[in-house]
Every structure is written in structure tokens, then in C-alpha cells.
Amino acid sequence: MPEDLSAAIKQKARTLGFDPVGITRAEPSLFREEYQEWIDRGYAGEMHYLMRHLERRLDPRQLLPDARSIIVVAMNYYNDRAEGPGTPVTDPDRGIFARYARGDDYHDVMTARLRVLWQWVQTQAGAHAEGRIYVDTGPLLEREVAQKAGLGWFGKNTMLINTRRGSYFLLGEIVTNLMLEPDQPARGGCGTCRRCIDACPTGAIVEPYVLDARRCISYLTIELKGEIPGEYHAAIATSGNRIFGCDICQEVCPFNLRRSVPTEEPAFRAREVTDQPRLTDLLAMDEETFRQKFRGSPVKRARWRGLRRNVLAALQGRTLQPVSEESAPHPAEQGDAGQQTEV
Template identity: 65%
Template sequence: MMQTTTTREEQIKAYAKELGFDLVGIAEAIPSIFQQQYRDWLEKGYAGQMEYLARNLERRLNPQELLPNARSLIVVAMNYYADTEEGPGTPPVRPNHAIFARYARGDDYHDVITKRLYQLLEYIKKRIDPNAAGRVYVDAGPLLEREVAQRAGLGWFGKNTMLINSRRGSYFFLGALVTDLDLEPDRPAQGHCGRCKRCIEACPTGALIAPYQLDARRCISYLTIELKEAIPVELRPALSANGNRIFGCDICQEVCPFNQKFSVPTTEPAFQPREITRNSRLVNLLQLSEPEFREKFRKSPVKRAKRRGLLRNVATALAYSDDPEAEAALQNAAEHDPDPLVREHAAWALDTLRKRKTTSSSP
């Protein structure tokens, strides 16, 4: 009778799937091969105010810095695609309502993925090698995770800078367990966009300055989440260019044919959309108090923008709203919001809204 043996790699991958990871692969724990490109990108200022991306650069770009004797990276991906009222690839067409990026509609992925990667490490210690050591990488930097995921066979780089899996699309969270176990690496993923450039053409701010190159300072995701100050006036209209993108932006993923064809809704309970991220009128969001914000966005990625960032974005989007209550809501925020950043954006939006009304009503 033929004997089948399960390799350590197969055992690890099977358990990772049991933990709810959709994709899993293995890469060698070598320093990033894109170090120079990453440094150039930072030097050109494309990271904007995201100074944290330049901190601990060695650690970000070399797994050995995180774990001495690191040998392998177990790289995982978790689908976060949430199909609400919209179909795959299409944004919700709900005038005067907010659109939150899909990744932010449920619970914070850092907590979910980190916890499960440590569970995977526990499993490895129990079943494979009691002396195995490991450290978890979640959000080590935009490049590193995508690079190791590509080397581990999970997907390839699209022109929108996202990691694309040819049969699953790009709506994935990525994470990695760095370990000192010597594991057989997978083959790097192969694939390409061909002549497609839909993402570049669809980006409302021109943030994709060339294939595979993002100037984060123009990206709505950066402007609505990472930027802590005023949104540059010339970029404010873009938040409403395709729905009201008040926290992140999925446009360059929505238009991607790989997502339109292959995205399937996640079954992970933690990533199911909350009522507030799925169904909120802008005028109601503009009235959120600090305690309400904390309660509604507990354990949510939206906390990152804080109340002042979120309401700044909401006020900005209301400049282009035709909600009959927009003007009153903006006036109230411009006069009474406790935060000066929100007041300034509300005043600008009120002014813009009134000018639009005057123009459209003039003969």
C-alpha cells in the first residue's frame, strides 16, 4: 500500500486555513529586494506625512532584524470583500450617504490577524517543533508585505500597486509569521495587468502617477485617513467624485477586472460591515459627538482618523451633496463643532454648497 506523508509545510498551511486564512504561502526570510525603490519613494516625498514608514526602516526591510536566525516567512491573506447592496466591483449608488473603504467596514484587521498568527505559532510549537521561535508582521509597511506575499506565491503587483491574486482579486489583508524554521518556500506568483490601465484612468486625483507608482499625497485614502491637517482645497472635490469616499477609497480596486470577476464576500464574522459603515447619511455623521464616535467605532480601523478626521471628511463631502438638510448641518458644524479643523472644512463646504446652488439656480 502506498504511504502518504504530510510535510511540515502542508500541516502548517492546513492549520492556517482552519484558522480562517484564505491564502497561505511560504517565502525565504531574506532582506527586501526593493530596498532602493522604497527609499527612493520615501525620498521623493510620496509618503506625505506618513513618517512612520521611514522609521525602523532596517527592521521593516529585513526580517532578520525582527527575529535573529529568521529562516522563513509564513505569509497569509484574508479576504475582506464585503458585498453590501452593491454588486462585485461596483460602488454603492446612494446619494448623500457615506462610503467607507471595504477594509474598514468591520473590525480592525490588525487584532484579528495578529491573534491568529500567534495561534499558528502555538500550533507549530505543539505539533512541529517545540523550540520554534516566531514574530508577527502585520502592517510592516506597504511594500514589505506585498513583496513577501508575491514571493510566497499569493499574488503579483498590479499597476494600482495592490497585490493581485489571479483567481481571487485584491481585497485581502496580508500578514506574516517570521520563523526560524527552515521551510520549503513556494514559487513566486506570476501574473500581470497586460494592457489594462483602468485603475490609472479611474483614479479621481491622479495619485497613480505611473503604473506601479503611487503618490500617496494625492490619494484619497491618505487624505482621509493619514493626513492630520486640512485637506488641500484643490483635492477636496475628489472625495465626492464617485460616491462620498469619507474614509479610504476603493476606486482603483473596484474597476480592476480581477476584482470584478473573482471577488466573493468574506464569511469572516469580524469583517462584516457594521450598520454605521454600511448605511449612514452624511448629515447624521456630521453630528457625531466624541463619545458616540468612540462607541460606534470601537475596535474599528476608522478610529485611526479620530473624530476630527472623519468629520473633516464628512463636511468636505457635503459640499457636493443635494441633501436638503446639508446646508443646516454644515452651518451648525461651522459655528458649533468643538474642533477647529471640522469648523474650517464645514465653513468651506457651506460656502461651496451655496455657490453651487446659486450657479444652478441662475438662468
């Protein structure tokens, strides 16, 4: 019976650390026009991969022949210190990494667990079961399928918000040919709140539910390949030196302030190097040390040069003095001190 198997899959997923878990049908996106308009306005910036395979992105049935259902899982990554939500960095010499990037790479953590889940499903469902696993990598509009599967609703900051848990969770999916029992879509809303819009330091939430990624610090410090435009340096600095990603529009959200609880997943706890490091220590770090410290971390995506670029942008924004790559201390000139990170 689809109901029995669906309930058993959710139960198994929870034992693997996923929560919440939901199921939806594999159906075409309801946001085709909005998505196309967002791209046409240029809001995706240099994220050209979002424009590729558009039809597959808009219809999960193109990802797997006979796709019928999508199992959607979430993992909480809220990993602040005990001081409380937001834990603002008051020391202007230190930087902030986005919470999802403070521990191990969620792609690795969640993909490995989803493989275990899928193997288990196959033992229950039989040899005809087929599935494809996605963790923020394939052409799948994962927030939309998560909303349909009941995990949360869209906030004005474009994040998926779960009324009982907030928005600090990462998503993964299994698209499968199994006919499973779908959940009800999540319902909820922001009401008159607009804290995230007002708090965004770059005005990237151009209207409720619409993000101009080109202005977003997450895009500027992670996705953008070239130099960060100077007009954003001060925002990166004054927002607490957001040197890899940004959580401000989540930090101010009342659902996070009231409902977020620390993750129980050890892999998502902050490493020493991502726990409010000194900017000068990061700048002094050589490439080999960067590789060691950020092995298995989402930060490696920025590469050593990208992280240096971000730190320089924060320093420039703070001092409002031009700090060029040439005038910055180079690791080769730092000796052993350059390999230490104080916290």
C-alpha cells in the same frame, strides 16, 4: 521534514480562516532602490514611520535572529452587499467607507488567529521554534514577501493581485527561525489594462506601479493629520463621498470584478454605521457615540475629529460651497437625533 511541516502549517492556517497561505525565505528586499526613490520623491507624504528603521524594513532577518522563513497568510474582506461589485452609492447624501474598514479591525482579528497558529506550530516544531507576528504594523514590506510566497503579484494600482481571487485581502506574517519549504513566487500581470490609472479621481497613480500617496484619498482621509487640501474635496465628493479610504482602483480592476467572492468572515461584515451612512448623521454624532459605534473598528484610527473633517470635505466638494467647521451642525446642537444613523 520541512515539506511535511510546511504543508501542515498551511492546512492549519486554512482551518483558522486564512486563504491563501504561502511561505517564503527570510531574505533582503529586492526593491531597495525603488523604495528609497519613492521616499526621496516625497510620495510617502507625512507617513514618516515608513522612513524609520529602513534597514529592518528592507531585511526581515533583522526582525528576528536566525530568521529563515516567513509564513504569509491572507484573509478575504470583500463585503459588498448582494447587489454586485462596486455597489455604487447613488444617494449623494450618503458616504462610503473603504471595504476593509466596514467591520472589525483586521489587526485584532488576524493577530489573534496568527497567535493560535503560532502556538500550534510550536507544539509541532518544538521549543527551539521562534516567531514574530506582524499584521500591517511592523517594519516588513508585506506585499513583497506575499508576492515571493506566491500569494499574488503587483498590479499597476500597487495592490497585490491574486489571479484567482482579486485583491480584496489583508495580509499577515510570521517571521520564524524554522526552515520551511518555500513556495514559488506569484507570476502574473496587468497586460495593457490601465483602468485603475484612468479611474483614480485624483491622479494618484502617477505611473504604473507608482502611487503618490499625498494625492490618494486613502492617505488624505486616514493618514493625513491636518486639513485635507481643498483641491481634493471635489474628488472625495464626486467619487461617492469616500469619507474613509477609497477602493476605486480596486473596484474597476477586472480581477476583482470577475473573481471576488464575499468574505465568510463575520468580523469583516459591514456594521450599520459603516453601511452607507448619511453624511449629516455622521456630522451630528458626538464624540462618545463615535467611540461606541466604532469600538474595535479601523475607523477609530481617524478619531472623531478626523471623521468629521472627512465628512466636511465631502460636503464641501459636493456643494462647492465653503463649509467650515463653524458653520457645520455641532452634535451639541442636534439633540438625540444626532446619535442616530440611518441606513
